[in-house]
Amino acid sequence: MADNSDLGRKILVAGQGGKSTLARALAAELGLPYIELDALSHLPNWVETPKDEFRESVRKVLVDNPDGWVIDGNYATDLKGMVAGEAETVVYVNIGFWLMFWRLFWRGVARARDKQLICGENVETWGRMFGRESLLWFLITHRKNISQKRGPRLREWASGSRMIELKGRGALDGFYEERGLVRGA
Secondary structure (H helix, E strand, C coil), rough: CCCCCCCCEEEEEEECCHHHHHHHHHHHHHHCCEEHHHHHHHHHHCCCCHHHHHHHHHHHHHHHHCCCCEEEECHHHHHHCCHHHHHCCCEECCCCCCHHHHHHHHHHHHHHHHEECCCEECCCHHHHCCCCCHHHHHHCCCCHHHHHHHHHHHHHCCCCCCCEEEEEEEHHHHHHHHHCCCCCC
């Protein structure tokens, strides 16, 4: 078992292309609660939590878990660095556009086919997967913003935290291996 104590006990995993799986693996390895921002942001039937309620829910998670957490998600505009500023370590998963696109596509197909619960108590549907509210649509329409602004914004908000950028699939795989993490933990 690898020693991952250098990561601290308050970890934000942000970015795209594997952040949720990595966040779950870190939480399992470190014995910390896993918190998914998507589940806090979406009420049943895909109703978006009002912004002030969402921020308050996240603030409550931070206060209620003083001994640590692994938080998975982005929500930069809504949270304005609230989680990154509290984190001891920010892991930024930065996977290239095409790999991310195909991962989202095939994951969406599996979720819609199998009616898997996501984002709290919601289910992916074929219409939603290919509609304007889908992650694929968000990725395509925000590609430039994601690739050019997310990393620098995270670094700014996490200025007092350790920042680890995993750029590309090889870096992500290497992180799992070097840290002794298990996917699907």
